[in-house]
Amino acid sequence: MASIEQTERNRAAGFVAPAxxxxxxxxxxxxAVMIGMSFARLExxxxxxxxxxxxxxxxxSEPSLFKGLTVSLEITLIVTVISVLLAYPLAxxxxxxxxxxxxxxxxxxxxxxxxxxxxxxxxxxxLVLGQNGVINKALMGLxxxxxxxxxxxxxxxxxxxxxxxFVMLLTLTIYANLIQLSPNYARAAADLGASAFATFxxxxxxxxxxxxxxxxxxxxxxxxxxxxxxxxLGGNSELTLPQLIxxxxxxxxxxxxxxxxxxxxxxxxxxxxxxxARWLKLDRV
Amino acid sequence: xxxxxxxxxxxxxxxxxxxxxxxxxxxxxxxxCDHSDPALIEPxxxxxxxxxxxxxxxxxxxxxAILDQSQPGDWDVMVIDAVDVGRAVDQGLLAELPADKLATxxxxxxxxxxxxxxxxxxxxxxxxxFGYNTVAxxxxxxxxxxxxxxxxxxxxxxxxxxAIYDYYLPVLGELSMAAGVPTAEMTPASLDALKxxxxxxxxxxxxxxxxxxxxxxxxxxxxxxxxxxxxxxxAVLHAENPDLDWTIPKQGAVRxxxxxxxxxxxxxxxxxxxFINYVTSPEGQARLxxxxxxxxxxxxxxxxxxxxxxQKAVLRWDQQADYLxxxxxxxxxxxALDKQMQDMWTEMLQx
Numbered sequence: 001m002a003s004i005e006q007t008e009r010n011r012a013a014g015f016v017a018p019a020x021x022x023x024x025x026x027x028x029x030x031x032a033v034m035i036g037m038s039f040a041r042l043e044x045x046x047x048x049x050x051x052x053x054x055x056x057x058x059x060x061s062e063p064s065l066f067k068g069l070t071v072s073l074e075i076t077l078i079v080t081v082i083s084v085l086l087a088y089p090l091a092x093x094x095x096x097x098x099x100x101x102x103x104x105x106x107x108x109x110x111x112x113x114x115x116x117x118x119x120x121x122x123x124x125x126x127l128v129l130g131q132n133g134v135i136n137k138a139l140m141g142l143x144x145x146x147x148x149x150x151x152x153x154x155x156x157x158x159x160x161x162x163x164x165x166f167v168m169l170l171t172l173t174i175y176a177n178l179i180q181l182s183p184n185y186a187r188a189a190a191d192l193g194a195s196a197f198a199t200f201x202x203x204x205x206x207x208x209x210x211x212x213x214x215x216x217x218x219x220x221x222x223x224x225x226x227x228x229x230x231x232x233l234g235g236n237s238e239l240t241l242p243q244l245i246x247x248x249x250x251x252x253x254x255x256x257x258x259x260x261x262x263x264x265x266x267x268x269x270x271x272x273x274x275x276x277a278r279w280l281k282l283d284r285v
Numbered sequence: 286x287x288x289x290x291x292x293x294x295x296x297x298x299x300x301x302x303x304x305x306x307x308x309x310x311x312x313x314x315x316x317x318c319d320h321s322d323p324a325l326i327e328p329x330x331x332x333x334x335x336x337x338x339x340x341x342x343x344x345x346x347x348x349x350a351i352l353d354q355s356q357p358g359d360w361d362v363m364v365i366d367a368v369d370v371g372r373a374v375d376q377g378l379l380a381e382l383p384a385d386k387l388a389t390x391x392x393x394x395x396x397x398x399x400x401x402x403x404x405x406x407x408x409x410x411x412x413x414x415f416g417y418n419t420v421a422x423x424x425x426x427x428x429x430x431x432x433x434x435x436x437x438x439x440x441x442x443x444x445x446x447x448a449i450y451d452y453y454l455p456v457l458g459e460l461s462m463a464a465g466v467p468t469a470e471m472t473p474a475s476l477d478a479l480k481x482x483x484x485x486x487x488x489x490x491x492x493x494x495x496x497x498x499x500x501x502x503x504x505x506x507x508x509x510x511x512x513x514x515x516x517x518x519x520a521v522l523h524a525e526n527p528d529l530d531w532t533i534p535k536q537g538a539v540r541x542x543x544x545x546x547x548x549x550x551x552x553x554x555x556x557x558x559x560f561i562n563y564v565t566s567p568e569g570q571a572r573l574x575x576x577x578x579x580x581x582x583x584x585x586x587x588x589x590x591x592x593x594x595x596q597k598a599v600l601r602w603d604q605q606a607d608y609l610x611x612x613x614x615x616x617x618x619x620x621a622l623d624k625q626m627q628d629m630w631t632e633m634l635q636x
Contacts, residue, residue, distance in 0.1 A: 021343075044620035044621075045346070045620050046347070046634065062628075063632075063635070064631045064635040065631075066384070066633050114461075123497075123501065126498075126501060126505075127501075127505060130505045130506070131506055131507050131508045132505055132506045133505075134535055139292065150445065150491070151503070152507055153491055153492035153494075155505070169465045207615070226328075231495075232498065235492030235494060235498070235502075236447075236451055236492060236493035236494060236634050237492060237633050238634070238635060239491075239631070244631075247627075247631065249347070249350075250343060250344055250346075250347050250622075251344055251346060251347070251453075251627060252346055252627055253346035253349060253353075254349060255349035255350070
């Protein structure tokens with residue numbers, strides 16, 4: 001009996017081992033190296049290893065560095081809120097109003113922009129939002145504005161670029177949640193005299209909240225760690241944390257400072273996870 | 286390129302290749318994006334049989350960091366800012382080059398840059414391309430006469446129509462020259478004094494952008510002026526928009542120069558030297574000067590025999606004597622001054 005249990009245990013360990021080795025080799029070990037590097041210091045052009053807190057002290061004391069975090073958080077929160085507000089109705093229409101046989105087509109159309117390169121899409125937005133871009137030309141043609149709006153190379157451009165991407169992602173996660181809901185819930189609520197709004201407020205929304213939170217969390221994580229969109233669309237009008245990290249690596253060769261900033265970024269993501277862990281149901285995505 | 290020059294190119298490359306054409310040699314090169322143009326690399330590979338594996342990098346600090354993380358022998362050739370060659374020599378990274386086998390006798394005298402490329406009589410690198418970080422603009426949108434004075438940029442006349450090239454060394458160098466301090470004499474105190482003019486420039490500008498974003502901004506009319514721009518930026522757009530122009534203001538401008546070197550740890554120094562000889566030959570120089578990533582003046586003046594009249598006009602071939610006299614090399618800050626410069630630049634970006 002004992003030997004059967006032992007065999008089972010060995011077999012289970014055998015199944016788990018590859019994943020465990022993978023995580024150790026490609027997450028735990030690099031993460032440990034990064035933590036160690038964040039406590040090193042750049043002296044002149046040489047990295048001195050040790051337990052120095054300089055990088056963290058500098059991050060919290062230098063306004064130009066700390067502002068990277070506040071800018072990142074502000075942009076990420078704005079993007080997440082706008083994306084949820086746009087994606088929920090879109091997902092709801094696809095799940096509830098579009099006939100089942102057309103839903104696949106509707107979803108394909110919704111994710112169509114995913115088919116183009118992320119970088120190309122960002123540069124395309126730069127052209128669309130420019131002084132002589134489609135938006136300004138259309139508004140001026142309609143007589144809405146007399147002078148072109150300065151949208152490109154601003155935070156607004158960064159937010160638009162992000163929202164365009166994340167609305168698609170959120171639509172998929174929220175749709176996956178909505179489609180699992182039995183229509184009987186709404187019918188039962190209607191039988192009991194609930195209005196459409198009350199049904200949504202008290203039945204549909206709470207049941208789809210895990211999908212919304214999961215999508216919002218993914219949006220938060222991907223948005224706060226993104227370098228390309230603010231770099232291309234933001235015109236360096238302000239720097240996000242990933243841009244500051246790239247600056248340390250590409251310009252200064254300051255790996256310790258880049259590591260410290262990366263740890264701060266990971267800490268923020270961890271806090272965000274803990275804040276919404278209660279509602280996170282990744283299996284629903 | 287006419288048939289004669291094509292024949293000359295093939296002959297040169299065949300000579301350079303020699304017997305190695307039949308072998309499957311490879312060299313690894315750390316380069317800037319202008320070397321990634323197949324029009325530059327493929328003729329060498331075909332003629333010599335030496336495959337050139339390219340890795341692009343930006344900024345000397347990043348290049349040195351890559352070398353720091355590599356094993357000796359991983360890299361054979363490196364493109365490096367001419368003003369930073371000494372730094373690489375100090376670290377023992379570069380191999381001595383046989384001066385008698387380099388084409389420097391055919392170079393513009395100012396581009397030999399012996400003070401930068403040699404140390405104690407030994408040559409460690411050879412200049413391959415140069416140009417200017419100055420003021421580029423759209424002459425159909427701004428008054429070219431205004432561009433002759435840096436002070437106009439912060440006068441309010443062009444507020445919101447200016448982009449700044451996102452590289453601290455040339456822009457701070459330009460501002461330093463405008464303040465009357467030569468780039469080679471910049472100090473922590475003189476740098477501090479530049480802060481108001483840097484912030485004023487930032488206030489007048491719409492964006493601070495890299496090469497591609499700068500080109501896009503000028504080409505689409507998003508901005509009309511690029512501080513730090515020059516022929517390297519407008520030349521590739523010239524056919525599309527001949528109104529994109531550049532000038533060197535009365536305060537002068539910063540001259541960039543890139544050098545090519547063989548790494549000390551290279552186990553293929555002969556092949557690496559063949560590559561250097563190709564790139565610095567008139568044919569290689571003409572191809573490098575008109576690379577699809579960015580254009581720039583070739584260090585070897587014999588490239589003028591290969592370049593077309595139109596290409597030379599875009600490069601302002603005939604005005605080079607005047608330009609070389611009006612410009613200064615990039616600042617070469619020590620580690621402390623470099624940090625101070627980058628901190629000021631980051632502060633400017635965040636304001």
